[in-house]
Amino acid sequence: MLDLIVRGGQVVTPWGVSDWDVAVEGEKIVAVAARGALTEEAGRVIDATGKIVVPGGIEPHAHISAPIMGHGDLKTAPPGQVSRAALFGGTTTLLDFAIQYPGIDIGQAIQERTSVWQGNSYADYSHHLMLLGEIPANILEQLHEAVEDGFPSIKIFTTNIRPPSTVGEPRMVRMGHLHDLMEQVQRLGALLLVHSEDDDMVQHMYRKLAQEERTEWWNMHLVHSNESEDVSFRRVLRVAEWTGAPVYFVHVSARQGVGAIQEARAKGLPVYGETLHNYCCFNADNYREENGMRYHTYPSIKAEEDRLALWDGIVRGGLNTMATDEYCTSWEIKIAGRTISDVTGGHNGAETRVGITYSEGVAKRGMSLQRFVDVTSANAAKIMGLYPRKGVIAPGSDADIVLIDPSVKKRLAKSDFHISDYSIWEGFDIEGWPATTILRGAVVVENGVFRGRRGGGQFLRRKVDREYTTRPAC
Numbered sequence: 458m459l460d461l462i463v464r465g466g467q468v469v470t471p472w473g474v475s476d477w478d479v480a481v482e483g484e485k486i487v488a489v490a491a492r493g494a495l496t497e498e499a500g501r502v503i504d505a506t507g508k509i510v511v512p513g514g515i516e517p518h519a520h521i522s523a524p525i526m527g528h529g530d531l532k533t534a535p536p537g538q539v540s541r542a543a544l545f546g547g548t549t550t551l552l553d554f555a556i557q558y559p560g561i562d563i564g565q566a567i568q569e570r571t572s573v574w575q576g577n578s579y580a581d582y583s584h585h586l587m588l589l590g591e592i593p594a595n596i597l598e599q600l601h602e603a604v605e606d607g608f609p610s611i612k613i614f615t616t617n618i619r620p621p622s623t624v625g626e627p628r629m630v631r632m633g634h635l636h637d638l639m640e641q642v643q644r645l646g647a648l649l650l651v652h653s654e655d656d657d658m659v660q661h662m663y664r665k666l667a668q669e670e671r672t673e674w675w676n677m678h679l680v681h682s683n684e685s686e687d688v689s690f691r692r693v694l695r696v697a698e699w700t701g702a703p704v705y706f707v708h709v710s711a712r713q714g715v716g717a718i719q720e721a722r723a724k725g726l727p728v729y730g731e732t733l734h735n736y737c738c739f740n741a742d743n744y745r746e747e748n749g750m751r752y753h754t755y756p757s758i759k760a761e762e763d764r765l766a767l768w769d770g771i772v773r774g775g776l777n778t779m780a781t782d783e784y785c786t787s788w789e790i791k792i793a794g795r796t797i798s799d800v801t802g803g804h805n806g807a808e809t810r811v812g813i814t815y816s817e818g819v820a821k822r823g824m825s826l827q828r829f830v831d832v833t834s835a836n837a838a839k840i841m842g843l844y845p846r847k848g849v850i851a852p853g854s855d856a857d858i859v860l861i862d863p864s865v866k867k868r869l870a871k872s873d874f875h876i877s878d879y880s881i882w883e884g885f886d887i888e889g890w891p892a893t894t895i896l897r898g899a900v901v902v903e904n905g906v907f908r909g910r911r912g913g914g915q916f917l918r919r920k921v922d923r924e925y926t927t928r929p930a931c
């Protein structure tokens with residue numbers, strides 16, 4: 458007997474979009490069959506008539522229970538809160554960061570994350586590694602073991618992001634260390650995630666705007682500028698070409714960034730680009746609103762031309778994933794910093810990512826349903842080493858299934874969100890929204906009711922297929 462059949466929906470698979478029925482046994486999908494062809498009895502049948510059936514969303518970039526820059530011991534929202542909200546929004550897998558702070562080794566960084574997540578998550582999860590500042594030789598050596606253990610993605614920064622006086626630890630990885638790290642990443646078949654900005658240019662602009670007394674937050678895009686993204690992406694890409702390392706640029710924000718990625722991919726380099734749904738929906742003019750720093754995520758929101766280029770990269774190709782850079786704080790903390798030096802980045806975006814991408818991408822821009830699945834789920838699964846367990850509706854894959862209701866048309870209100878005390882999406886008009894979420898065969902959200910289980914989320918070990926680390930394969 459089957460445990461579950463999702464019947465009557467329009468199912469999105471890599472092989473086409475059609476009226477299929479999806480059969481689930483235990484935690485796995487066991488069949489995708491023509492309408493009515495499944496004659497076996499099922500423990501439960503979900504009527505998906507009028508709905509679009511897609512694989513559970515994968516959020517590749519989230520900061521969960523992470524120290525809030527400039528706020529001492531305060532942390533962003535913990536796994537329980539974020540994973541619950543993510544499931545409401547059709548995201549079933551979250552990736553955050555195990556940070557190797559100076560003085561601890563990679564094993565300790567992973568242990569710290571395990572203690573934060575284990576038994577607390579409603580959704581499935583995994584961790585990237587994050588390295589800060591100068592990378593000692595022993596840490597480079599430890600990467601081998603970490604990659605073997607299922608942590609094949611490593612994030613670094615090419616900038617300290619903020620002025621040195623306002624951050625504790627040095628983040629920036631300089632070019633020499635970047636080179637050595639890339640060599641190691643290439644050898645191990647791992648993947649490098651890069652927050653890529655030119656630190657000289659960024660720090661120069663902090664000082665310049667301070668001298669000119671133009672430190673209001675709405676000048677943030679002048680500090681974290683298009684030119685800085687352009688220059689830095691190209692330097693990083695040159696080193697990637699020398700070393701052969703695969704690179705995934707996090708939060709691409711400028712049209713020049715999209716262009717640099719496209720050129721590298723045209724040369725056959727294993728290079729991928731991520732953008733954020735708030736970068737796609739707002740521009741630097743929104744900073745001018747009252748409390749307009751609420752839209753800010755580092756590097757920065759840029760001009761209208763950039764916003765349109767990011768959509769183009771998501772809808773037509775050039776960019777690979779829609780992420781959030783989830784960084785959930787209270788409203789009080791989000792608006793506490795009011796100058797270019799101390800604005801709090803990020804927002805509580807994991808819940809709205811899939812719905813906003815559907816509404817703005819599919820409903821308003823004509824993005825194909827397969828492309829929608831690619832940017833919200835399949836590509837992240839492929840690049841981060843979770844495919845085909847995750848990211849696809851196919852026999853043998855985890856039964857992470859989301860039903861999108863394309864008939865929902867409304868203005869998002871506070872009551873639509875399930876985390877924090879604010880959302881930058883309040884007042885945003887949407888068309889189509891996730892209605893039902895299934896995690897490994899268990900219905901966790903249905904008709905606005907949450908049925909997930911704390912601790913029901915599983916840790917996912919990952920391994921990136923060579924296909925994705927040697928050429929731009931998705």
Ligand SMILES: [Zn+2]
Binds near residue numbers: 520782
């Ligand atoms: Zn981030």
